[in-house]
Amino acid sequence: MSVSGGSPVFGRPRRARPVHLLSALGLAAALALTSASPATAAAPTATGKATTGKPATGKFPPGFLWGVATSGFQSEGSFPDSNWTRYADRKAGGATDPYGNSVDFRHRYPSDLKLARGLGANVFRTSIEWSRVEPRRGHRDPEAIAYYDDLVRRVKAAGMRPMLTLDHWVYPGWVADQGAWDNPRTQDDWLRNARFVVDRYKRQGVVWITFNEASAYIYKELTARPMDLGQMMKMRDALVRTHRAAYDMIHAVDPGAPVSSNVAYGSPVNGIFDAALFNEVTDKIDFIGIDYYYGANLQNGTAAYALMGEFWKIDPEPEGLYYVLRNYQRRLPNLPVYIVENGMATDNGKPRQDGYTRSDHLRDHIYWIQRAMADGVKMMGYNYWSLTDNYEWGSYRPRFGLYTVDALTDPSLARRPTDAVPTYRSIIANRGVPAGYVPVRKPGWCSIEDPVATCLGTTPTPPASYRRAA
Template identity: 45%
Template sequence: MRSVSLVVTRKLLAQVLVVCLAASALIAGSAHAGAQTRAVEGFHWGVATSGFQVEGSNADSNWKRHVDGAASRGEADPVNDAVDFWNRYEEDIARAADMGVTTFRLSVEWSRIEPQPGQYDEQALRRYDDILSTIRAHGMTPMITMVHYVYPGWLVDRGGFLSPDAVEAFGRYAELITERWAGDGTMWVTFNEPLVFFSHELRIGLVGLHQFNAFRDNVVAAHKLGYHAAHRADPDAMVTANEAYLPAFAPATDDLLLNHIRGELDFIGIDYYYGIALDNLTTIRAAWDDFAGVRPQPEGMYESIVHYAKHFPGMPLYIVENGLPTDNGHRGDAIDRGDYLRDTVFWIQRAVADGYPVIGYNHWSLVDNYEWGSYDSRFGLYQVDVLTDPALERRPTSGVDAYRDVITRGGVPEGYRPVLPVGMCSLGTIPDTCLNPVDVHGPLATLAG
């Protein structure tokens, strides 16, 4: 039976591929023929970082405890001082500004701000004052993440985000930081990827699978407190909780999270990294942290935008995270970071030209960082060899010049064609992407910062 099933499967797959190729040939050059090129003013060109991953000098937290234990057993890289953003923020912020970046995403560390319940570290708060003032002095808008997977050790002792007082404790913290830093266009992310947050907590042994609903309900309640705190501090605040786009699973993840908070979202924050297609099943490698082994599909960015535009009509869309991983600066397929970045922006411009309301894009990340147990996966526009270079030198990748050029132009120029091949039939949208593939010859919007 097994051999017969394989034969049938192969025949069906061959037939599907023939249909896809035929449909692509018939449709190419015809889709969107009547669309007009658009110019979008005030587009956010951003970079992204996260406190625990770049700051160094980390305070007691759920992740600090886990990493210290895992590193002592040889199961993880020690975080050490990461890239020491805590002390080198001025130079890194200047690097972002030099590329023309207009929005700088960072997270502030609750564990650093409130090292003990009800006790606030004024020195840490003043350092964040300086960091945010430096961002604004360079003409950039801060996008502040309240919790990027990390929270204080004292909350771990109480049960983490399953604790009966977790929501209330978060609410006090959110009030403090929004009163202090809201205004002047500051944008807010309450929780980074809440569903991935749960998977991280599962990974480090702080929750069980059977506790998902309780965890999710507490995060939803906490998000709402953070949302309203930001709006009390600034009625014009833009607040979200970003979520990772997972092809084929996005409707389910919407039901698990975003549909619970759609009344407390000012924009949809999208994280897009991976696609999956009939001719590209490499995404499975991410399951065992072989991120650089995944073949990127920049055109999946268009698919993610269409999904959220349809499921959350009328909501602005912002690509809060997107980037290309390498294995210590190398990729087996030799894909270039600059090419990947330009291709990704191309697909955003195609989406905007087709009328989808994308208002911003953040590249993850400004510098290499600690990827939750390892320094091997490199996403930085600037490469930093944390474990081997005591000087922590920032070395520009091809992405730096590419991003500078993209921002200056307001995107890639008319006539640009993607370098990376388009996947055949995204498994997230079969049969639509087989029968109606996105036209690479369509118009491009100009995205002026």
Template identity: 55%
Template sequence: MRSQRRLLATLAATTAALIIGSTSTAAARPEPPAQVAPFGADFLWGVASSGYQSEGHVPDSNWSRYVAAGKTPDPYGDSIDFFTRYRSDIELAAQLGVRVYRIGIEWARVQPKPGEWDEGGLRFYDSVIDAITAAGMRPMLTLDHWVYPGWEVDRGGWRNPGIVDDWLANARKVVDRYAQHDPLWVTFNEPTVYIANELRKGGLSPIDVPAMHDRIAQAHNSIYDHIHAVQPGAMVTSNVAYLPGGEDLINKPLIDKISARLDYIGIDYYYGLTPDSLLTTPPDVEKLWTQPLHPEGIYYALEHYSRQFPGKPLYIVENGMPTENGAPRAEGYTRADNLRDTVYWLQRAKTDGVNLIGYNYWSLTDNYEWGSYSPRFGLYTVDALTDPTLTRKPTDAVPAYTAITRAGGVSPDYRPTRAPQPCSLVDAATSCLDPLTVPR
């Protein structure tokens, strides 16, 4: 609780300083358009997943050890067993009409020992990527989604200066093998949250945070150069978890270290923040899925990075709606309505000049959300704890997303089911002093 109070105090102080200290904002917003244009045929609709969260049959890793040590509320089991069901899951994605399927290449699966790579593990990913491309989709490959091998844990994890060389040896092996498929690349998933999770689970001490920060930046910059040597014209990013009220304070220091080696800006956006919600439902790092959903915040997040990186392509690498154990949300928001409302704001951003090139829904199926099966984000819900068949059950967002991909978005005259917040702190002070509106 003490760390949560410090987080809230920091957010509140930062937000207040930004709003009170602001004497001017960007140019006033134009009147909202009566209609929003659909995205073109080149827009990359996608779905996202990670290796550890969905594969099951996991090898020894930092996270398998966290689970074994009782540091998570739920046991892992075999998650939703993507390892044996990947072909049918990929077919479900193809039926949605998406063009991108994001997966992670698990370091622990392909390199079980120092200096030794497992051909069986690599062949698994060969088959997954072949299935993705055969289904007419482009792979988006994540090199590090918060998981590293048990032998690297024994060497000290990110406290070990040698981890950069170890990480790069594996990453180069993966890049050399899969660059031929012209994937989109994500080097590190949400690196700031990666650091925070290692702190929370005991893989890192506070004194080691600056070193991990620097080592992630060094590894990203090095593998970026290697990717471009092997795959000319590659698109590489390290996606950020957008943090309303404190984005620049928390994420910008690392982004600044890798900004020269980002071909597109990958953004993950989930939750909003307002003065009221900060007081009534303060962020709980253990239960973020209970936070208010403000889909218009995705516009502010895009606007923020459009200002920071003028003209650079932006891609929503993750976005979705959580429910608790599949129960309806208290505010009555359905997954389909939240998706359509979100896509409306994506189209508004594009209409207003944001260079948005793609959007991934997180996630195709429910999965293991880093210690718990309670938060469910899937287009297809899966009850991993009580359903031994792990049946994929479609939610109302499946037909909604299918219609969106076919039409290039929501209809031009669509209106969101939820009005935008009058004072959003997602991109304070701009989003509070010059809020978005919807035409009548």
């Protein structure tokens, strides 16, 4: 998972002065609330019919990109010196579990790719880790490069398209030693490595992600390094400049390849999340990449558990995704939308106390995506986070995997399928949920995702009895 539990205040550069994190979050929430966009399209009704007269749901088109996602650091194990191996060692940023060997994707990727393809997925997302490729300045590790070469080759051989992330919050230890993003040299170093990676995997149908969730990246650095406001703003501006340069470089080296930076949807503070990078690069993305895990409404304030890293305690808000998709599509009507990450945490793999299953969560979110498509959202792809459980930035306790792995207690690191494996396989094969599907989770009232539509009576109201679809 990539979504953080909160975000600092972002904006254009200004003189640094001390800011308390909670004050920053409060200001973020206030700004996000005041910047909420009104709905312009007709909302669905209780009958399951859109008020526009269009079908309530739309089937996913042939050729739709169905994927699974992971990241190198979180899953590979045997990781070289980096900012995050250091954070984990000193228990910075809330880390509680040692990194160890994670789920050993580095040596088990051939079999993991077979699991992904067995779902019917045609996209596999991971990251090409700078720390592994260039463990020392100017020295590229032949063994690491051979590993990534074989990984990309096997992804393609399995009939899947590579989605490669160039930066999933991890950089080499030598970059940390030179001051990380405080040092302008890091931008040049990053672009030099990115150019090497893009040149190596060009013309292979790659979908490129520059920075994973810039807002969460900055927030995690803020809590783990830590940084002051001046450093935070310097990092934000460096990411913006570097993404813009990377976009142009990728299109020059790998013409026609789609490029974006996925945005973390952050519920009340999303207006500030977008200011981390997204607002400054809307002319330098080829699709809208969205990560959606949770929302908030007046009946559901459990998103606050994200601030404590207890993601399994959050009550999901599947219908919020409908409004999020429409909002971003309204802002950039000419671009398609790709859900780069979506998933649900469980507490060490234990069932939720409310009985809501991973299958329920997956079907409900797919249902609301289909509703959004019926109302004009141009969907390009969907990735489930994640294929297997992995290291969730300091802990193995939150479990997001379609296949669960007991990284701390099972030396064999066996991949055990959850109930969502056959569910996702069926969704892909049938291009969505059935036309008569009724979500398990009832929509809440007055959603922060679209206050105007949902607080004034045009929200999708639940049927008299929500039931589990057969």
